[in-house]
Amino acid sequence: MTIEKLPALLGEALTARGYTTLTPVQSAVIAEEAVGRDLVVSAQTGSGKTVAFGLAMAPEILDGGLVSLARDPAALIIAPTRELALQVSRELMWLYGKAGVRIATCVGGMDASKERRNLQTGPQIVVGTPGRLRDHLERGALNLSALKVAVLDEADEMLDMGFREELEDILNATPEGRRTLLFSATMPKPIVALAKRYQHDALRISTVGEDRGHGDISYQVVTVAPPDIENAVVNLLRLHEADTAILFCATRESVRHLYSKLTNRGFNAVALSGEHSQSERNQALQALRDRRARVCVATDVAARGIDLPNLSLVIHVELPRDAEGLQHRSGRTGRAGKKGTAVLVVPYQRRKRVESMLRGARIEAEWIKVPTAEDIRAKDHERLLEMLLTPVEAEEEDRALGARLLETMSAEDVAAALVRAHRAKMPAPEELLDNGSGERMQDDRRAGFDDSVWFKLNIGRRNNADPKWLLPLLCRRGGVTKNDIGAIRIAADETYVGIAAAAARHFAKAVAQRGHDEDNDVEIIEAEGPPRQAARENKRKGRGNESTPRHSPRPFQGPRGDGPAGDGKRPFRKAGPPPSKHGVKHKAKGNRPR
Structure with a gap:
């Protein structure tokens, strides 16, 4: 259906907003076979689904093209988060503004008494979050007896967040004959069960393969040493210099920490997480829209529903839980036909998991090195030349x-003073421990390492030892830089590392201390010479590998907090047999040892 065939007032609103044609999901929900029916719609983020269900419920809102005079709401939209509910309200306000439709918004964190007064004025559309809507329903402020259409936006996310009971209470309070439009990016079993219970002869619409919600997003992946993650984020921000960027973290604590680091480095940043009030969230989003801030550090839930027109860069500082989470996050950019970039910052030991996630999401990503300070300076030169060479109309005062x-x-x-003044306004790039190449340092005959002191680690190939993560571990534990580390020789059960003589004493003292949570079972001691000499000395003394514990440490998995759920646990640790009812582990009979 074209815009010309829509109700006149809605068509005028779309035209004024710059619409020349409808997106696939918008056309599908108002097609002849969809009119008056319950709908189950799968559409990608950024495909225009808010306008889609706004158009789909028009026959229930408008009477002959004009607003209905009924005092009780005709339409109810339920969204999982405050931000998404507020965004939906803003979209529907301009869509139905010319028709004079009144809209009430009910979300947690806002003045509930003011919301009750708004509900008493007779709005035709009510938008809200499950908890606040149920609260108004129980207090008698919200009357759904005359409801004609209910919309569940991002239903999968609402169930993931534990809103099943609230949704059921709300839907049970609506008339049996109302339409139910269910919008969900994914269709897990709980969503299918919900649809069967509250919908009748629903039409299934999927435009995932047709929408260009992710076709305008280019994906990049950078692999880094765990201690380099924050430095890599700084360099990525500096390389892209996006008008607006959003950085996703897994926890509130991560948001606080990264926000503090970026603001201290000179970035104009804001933070969004569950610990911020609605007023603080509104102020942060307004700062981004006004260009007073350019970087937003947020958790997944806090960023739901954020729609920033100039958002061109998404950085996954901590990995999403799954492929759906990756798409939801990345979908904040590349909207309405604009181009966007999504970058995943991946610790070395998470590479296989990310490869699997990208395959599951059917995303083609470019694996790149972390931008270095030299890369950023070169990009700055290009930007500065482009800016200065662009013709401008100078005023007489400027020419004078x-x-x-x-x-x-x-x-x-x-010219030099102008360049210097321009560069002074930008945060300096970070120097990285490792440039992401992952090259093995196998040559101990480098300059300054002829008299290196050898140290031995109680991990080897059987523990997945690899220079990619050994190098940052050694720097962190030993308080040295990568320039102080020479050859890394990895054997089956142990690893030998050459440390520059000038740093060896400090290194030995530092590694004698217990490590952090993520590497406290990695033992580092001074060896009796280079690898072969140390092995011969141990054999002569008949000690073998007694310095290696009987039970080798687990494979190194990186710092806490970067697990799939961001719950602070070490991911991918192999669990033993499950405990019995009484907490005792039972050995399966007849099983052969693996």
């Missing part, structure tokens, strides 16, 4: 000031 400068300074000096 330029002429005065040239009387006292050469053109080269004026």
Whole structure:
């Protein structure tokens, strides 16, 4: 259906908003076979689904193209988060503004008494979150007896967040003959069960393969040493210099920490997490829209429903839980036909998991190195030249000031001062422990390592030892830089590392201390010479590998907090047999040892 065939007032609103044609999901929900029916719709983030269900429920809202005079709401939209509910309200306000439709918004964190007064004015549309809507329903402020259409936006997310009971209470309070439109990016079993219970002869619509919600997003992946994650984020922000960027973290604590680091480095940033009030969230989002801030650090839930027109960069600082989470996060950019970039920052030991996630999401990503300080300076030069060479209309006052400068300074000096002033406004890039190449440092004959001191670690190939993560571990535990570390020789059960003589004493003292949670079972001691010599000495003394514990430490898995759920647990640890009812582990009979 074209815009011309829509109700006149809605068509005018779309045209004024810049619409020339409808997206696939918008056309599908108002097609002849969809009119008046319950719908189950799967559409990608950024495909225009808010306008889609706004158009789909128009026959129930407008009477002959004009607003209905009924005092009780005709339409109810339920959204999982405050931000998404507020965004939906803003979209419907401009869509139905010319028709004079009244909209009431009911979300947690806002003044409940004011919301009750708004509900008493007779709005035709009510938008809200499950908890607040049920609260108004129980208090008698919300009357759904005359409801004609109910919309569940991002239903899968609402069930994931534990809102099943609230949704059922709300839907049970609505008339049997009302339409139910269910919008969900994914269709897990709980969503299918919900649809069967509350819908009748629902039409299934899926435009996932047709929408371009993710076709305009380019995906990149950078692999980094765990201690380099924050430095990599700084360099990515500096390389892209996006108008607006959003950085996703798994926990509130991670948001606080990264926000503090970025603001201390000179970035204009805001933070969004569950610990912020609605007023603080509104102020943060307004700062992003006004360009007073350019970077938003947020958790998944807090960022649901954020729609920023100039958002062109998404950085996954901590990995999403699954492929659906990756798509939801990344879908904040690349909207309405605009181009966007999504970058995953991946610790070395998470690479296989990310490869599997990308395959599951059918996303083609480019694996790149972390941008270095040299890369950023080169990009800055390009941007500066482009800016200065762009023709501008200078005012006479500016030309007079330029002429005065040239009387006292050469053109080269004026240009150099201009470049210096421009560069001073930008945060400096970070130096990285590892440039992401993952190259093995196997040559101990580098300059300065002829008299290196050898140290031995109680992990080897059987523990997945690899220079990619050994290097940052050694720097962190030993308080040295990568320039102090020479050859890394990995054997089956142990690893030998050459440390520059000038740093060996400090290194030995530092590694004698217990490690952090993520590496406290990695033992580092001074060896009796280079690997072969140390092995011969141990054999002569008949000690073998007694310095290696009888039970080797688990494979190194990186710091806490970067697990799939961001719950602070070490991911991918193999669990033993499940405990019995009385907490005793039972050995399966007849099983052969693996």
